[in-house]
Amino acid sequence: MRHDEQVRLIKQLCAHLDGDTNVDAGGLRLNPTSTYTDPAQADREWNEWFRGMPQIVGLSGELSEPGSFLTNNDYGTPVLATRDDNGEFKAFVNSCRHRGAIVETDERGTKRRFTCPFHAWSYDSGGALVGLPKPDHFGDVDRECLGLRALPAEERHGLLFVHPDPDGVIDLDWLLGEWFNDEFSTWRFDELELLTSDAYDTACNWKLAMDTFGETYHFTSLHSDTLALSFHGNVQCYDEESHLHRMILCKRAIDEMRKLPEEEWDITVAGLPVYWIFPNVILMPFEIGLFLVRAVPLPGDPARHVSRVDFYLRPSAVEARAHLIEATDLQEMAVNIAHSFGGVIRDEDYVMGASQQQSANAGALDNVVFGRNEPALHHYHNTYRAMLGDEPLPLLQAVSIND
Numbered sequence: 066m067r068h069d070e071q072v073r074l075i076k077q078l079c080a081h082l083d084g085d086t087n088v089d090a091g092g093l094r095l096n097p098t099s100t101y102t103d104p105a106q107a108d109r110e111w112n113e114w115f116r117g118m119p120q121i122v123g124l125s126g127e128l129s130e131p132g133s134f135l136t137n138n139d140y141g142t143p144v145l146a147t148r149d150d151n152g153e154f155k156a157f158v159n160s161c162r163h164r165g166a167i168v169e170t171d172e173r174g175t176k177r178r179f180t181c182p183f184h185a186w187s188y189d190s191g192g193a194l195v196g197l198p199k200p201d202h203f204g205d206v207d208r209e210c211l212g213l214r215a216l217p218a219e220e221r222h223g224l225l226f227v228h229p230d231p232d233g234v235i236d237l238d239w240l241l242g243e244w245f246n247d248e249f250s251t252w253r254f255d256e257l258e259l260l261t262s263d264a265y266d267t268a269c270n271w272k273l274a275m276d277t278f279g280e281t282y283h284f285t286s287l288h289s290d291t292l293a294l295s296f297h298g299n300v301q302c303y304d305e306e307s308h309l310h311r312m313i314l315c316k317r318a319i320d321e322m323r324k325l326p327e328e329e330w331d332i333t334v335a336g337l338p339v340y341w342i343f344p345n346v347i348l349m350p351f352e353i354g355l356f357l358v359r360a361v362p363l364p365g366d367p368a369r370h371v372s373r374v375d376f377y378l379r380p381s382a383v384e385a386r387a388h389l390i391e392a393t394d395l396q397e398m399a400v401n402i403a404h405s406f407g408g409v410i411r412d413e414d415y416v417m418g419a420s421q422q423q424s425a426n427a428g429a430l431d432n433v434v435f436g437r438n439e440p441a442l443h444h445y446h447n448t449y450r451a452m453l454g455d456e457p458l459p460l461l462q463a464v465s466i467n468d
């Protein structure tokens with residue numbers, strides 16, 4: 066993030082702290098709870114936004130050398146993503162062209178050849194069919210035509226995007242907009258290395274998981290013994306543009322940092338930037354790395370999802386702290402940070418998500434209320450409603466019993 070933007074945001078946080086104010090959406094909105102339970106809507110979401118849009122499958126650092134690969138089964142299509150011999154990012158349907166067995170079953174690694182476990186047809190990192198046993202017995206096949214089926218793949222700002230539909234189109238100019246394309250170019254996500262990777266299978270709709278990241282109103286209650294120790298609750302910055310939005314949460318470290326000259330201000334010390342990428346991705350860059358959260362629906366079950374929570378470390382941040390702390394200690398510290406942050410999501414936020422889902426499943430409430438201090442929730446729900454062709458949730462100046 067450019068430094069002038071960092072200063073603008075930090076000043077905003079300070080003004081909120083000093084004035085005991087917060088962001089203001091200008092009113093309240095009622096959100097129908099059916100959005101978390103309706104099977105027809107869940108089908109549309111799955112087909113239009115997960116099967117029908119590019120998805121982030123990881124970061125560039127996970128494919129650090131030719132032959133390195135990762136697999137992904139989150140979006141219906143089995144995906145094999147590789148770094149090919151020319152250093153290019155490629156993605157394929159991970160299905161053998163012989164009789165369709167899954168070719169690569171490991172989650173990640175580095176291989177020269179991907180060999181199908183069934184009859185040992187083998188493919189290179191560019192997807193070409195490079196070998197099959199007993200070709201004279203098998204019969205005449207055109208190897209040129211029987212490479213792994215390519216999927217649209219694009220690497221930008223250190224993020225790896227794959228479209229689960231071979232005929233799909235990746236339009237990152239639209240998906241990230243000018244704003245995120247500009248700002249992500251400053252974060253150097255391509256330098257990050259994967260440190261920990263967790264998956265939380267949770268009994269709540271994937272949008273309830275996204276909602277928990279949409280405000281800090283809950284920090285002083287739900288996270289009173291955890292995040293509230295290092296964050297000011299009820300204070301944040303919020304900006305939106307088209308389908309994009311970004312929050313800045315406020316760290317307690319701002320209290321000391323604001324005493325320094327502005328040139329030394331750092332948004333990752335004063336706050337935690339939270340970027341939302343439609344439909345299901347949250348990116349949170351911080352001092353020594355990045356949290357990536359992806360809330361993945363389970364098709365056919367609106368009341369359940371799996372959240373993938375990955376933590377990436379920035380090697381240059383480790384080096385910069387080498388005079389303060391041994392690299393191995395910092396690594397251990399980073400793993401602890403990752404697990405305690407993940408634990409907060411799993412044991413606090415997602416416990417609330419599951420309890421909200423229980424109420425929604427019961428049909429106990431027609432609507433829930435988004436406050437003036439929860440603008441990300443207003444924007445997120447109205448963004449996807451527009452995509453579904455639904456009326457926006459109206460802005461209300463007050464909520465009464467008749468609503």
Ligand code: FES
Nearest residue numbers: 161163164181184
């Ligand atoms: S299905 Fe893969 S080699 Fe036969």
Ligand SMILES: [Fe+2]
Nearest residue numbers: 277283288414
């Ligand atoms: Fe939370």
